[in-house]
Amino acid sequence: MRSNRSQNTQQEPQDDFLDKVVHINRCAKVVKGGRRFSFAALVVSGDQQGNVGVGYGKAKQVPEAIRKGTEQARKKMQPIPLSGETIPHAVVGQADGGKVLLRPASEGTGVIAGGGVRAVLEAAGIKNILSKSLGSNNQLAIVKATVDGLNQLRTAGMINAIRNPNSSSEHTLSENTEEEESDETTTIDETEPQETTPDPEQESPSDEA
Secondary structure: OHHHHHHHHOOOOOOOOEEEEEEEEEEEEEEOOEEEEEEEEEEEEEOOOOEEEEEEEEEOOHHHHHHHHHHHHHHOOEEOOOEOOEOOOOEEEEEOOEEEEEEEOOOOOOEEOOHHHHHHHHHHOOOOEEEEEOOOOOHHHHHHHHHHHHHOOOOHHHHHHHHOHHHHHHHHHHHHHHHHHHHHHHHHHHOOOOOOOOOOOOOOHHHHO
């Protein structure tokens, strides 16, 4: 009996994704026979390495709604540029009625956030950040605003590439020309002219005379 109990209590191996259910909404539809309930699950999924996605699954049962939301969140996962364990700069994200302020923080600060904002930041792998919700209290709007703010982030390298696009193109062109020149030299060495020996049958008439 003890062995069976220990086998039942063992958890199944999980993948590297962190899935968090932010909110479950219940909707009732009045029909002739009574009321029919359906559920909608707001799920945030991320790999804690700079990738995060949001899903909103609907079903007649809560587990099915969570499963659909998780699948949708993983399909919509997108990369977020980070600066170590925080964000590169302050940003304000807006979506519908939600408005969220995100500011970078020093090491050891932790995630100063709550609700849907905290779920998104932890799923993305951010460990030091300050946040403030400035708009609606609707969880879906807050989560969308947080993702919108994270999508506005730019690192110093990304900004430099945007301001000086010619530098990167010139660097690639110089590399391509160097490769072409090296290829040409190798082909020239391979196609060197070979010495031809004269045919004894085709001798000049002056030699015979």
